[in-house]
Amino acid sequence: MNVQQLKRTLLGLPPRKSVLIESKHGMGKSQVVAQCAAEMSKRLGKPFGFIDIRLGQYEVGDLIGMPEKCPTYTIVNKVFKNGIIVEEKTVAENVTVHDLPLWFPRDQLSYGYLFFDELNRGSRDTQQWAFQVVLDYRVNFHDVPDGWRVIAACNDNQDAYNILSLDPALYDRFMVIKFRPTVEEWLDHAASIDVHDAIIKYVKKHPKDLDPPEKIQSGVRYSSRRSWVMLSDVIKYMTKTGDDVLRDFDYLSYLSLGYVGPIIMNNFVSFIQKDYKVYTAAEILSNFPKYKEEFEKMVATDFAYYNAELVEHMKEMKTKLNPKQCVNLYDYIKTVPKEVRMGFWSEFLEKVPELATAWYTSDKSIANILKLSFLRPTK
Secondary structure, eight states: HHHHHHHHHHHHHTTTTTEEEOOTTTOOHHHHHHHHHHHHHHHTOOOOOOEEEEEOOHHHHHHHOOOEEEEEEEEEEEEEHHHHHHHHEEEEEEEEEOOOOSSSOOOOTEEEEEEEETTTGGHHHHHHHHHHHHHHHHHHTEEEEEEEEEEEEEEOTTTTTSSSOOOOOHHSSSSSEEEEOOOHHHHHHHHHTTHHHHHHHHHHHHHGGOOSSSSOTTTOOOOOOOOOOOOHHHHHHHHHOOOOGGGGGGHHHHHHHHHHHHHHHHHHHHHHHHOOOOOOHHHHHHHHHHHHHHHOHHHHHHHHHHHHHHHHHHHOOOOOOHHHHHHHHHHHHSSSOOHHHHHHHHHHHSSSSSHHHHHHEEEEEEEHHHOOOGGGGOO
8 A cells, every 4th residue: 555545544444443554664654654643633623642652662561561459349341141242340359450551541532543663573472462452452351442443563574674473363453554655655745844855856866766675684774765854854954054065975975875875875976966956045146047047947845945045044144135136036036936935935024024125125026926915024
């Protein structure tokens, strides 16, 4: 299943139906489950829980709970009477009762996902513990609330990962989903979370480099969807703080090596050297006509990066825009797609109001092209 198919399944399944999601690492399994939990809260109009439990970090005692002696305790058992299953309560004396673990949902009217991530990294004991909760939604005589579902996730290549094979009987208690998100889905997601333009363009040109290869080895660094996002975060942060790493190819090699591995690193740096040009805000303001042809080839997601760079640069300027800079910024705005023009002007007016107002009033053509009378600067 791809992302949309997985979301459709998780959102459509009734409560108390367990799902196991299998894929390589870094494919976004937990992220999709969290997104579905958020969507369920909207559909139900009430809180929807998301309890993330990594079985590999627990011992079976942590899951069962600490034993405690109770003078009296009401035991609830399910029994058949006249062919119908009913609950039967019995008060027992001097019994040992296990405390409920901290994560256990106690509100019987609540809804949510019990998310068992990295299921096959748990010990045999913890996997044995999972048998009852996955199928019967019951833990030590305590029922999981009716509105909850068990969603598990794991890596599906036993030869490459330090994992245990799942017991066939445990495996049989799940609906098993082979998760294979598409490159296009990742590109859409990357644009929505503002992944750096250079990485988006590289993946568009080299889609096979987005994910690790089919055969991987332990201890070897490979690219993944997660590692590309992490590399993007670092590049954006360092560039914002004044260290333009995309212009220092030697350093970029070291930086990207730590996130995507040696083979992809060479390809990525070569792409930046030959095929990718990063223009600074100062270059746009001082000499935009020189670069206009390149900007006309860009798409909306490209401009999101440059809009932010321009606003931050003008925020740091100590003087107003000179006539040439005003003309170049106007020319840039004419080139920006209409759908992102409003975003630029809103951010510019909010963060640098004095400079924005001076530019806006420098030429009537600016007001005409913005066509945002409700965002005119106040005098």
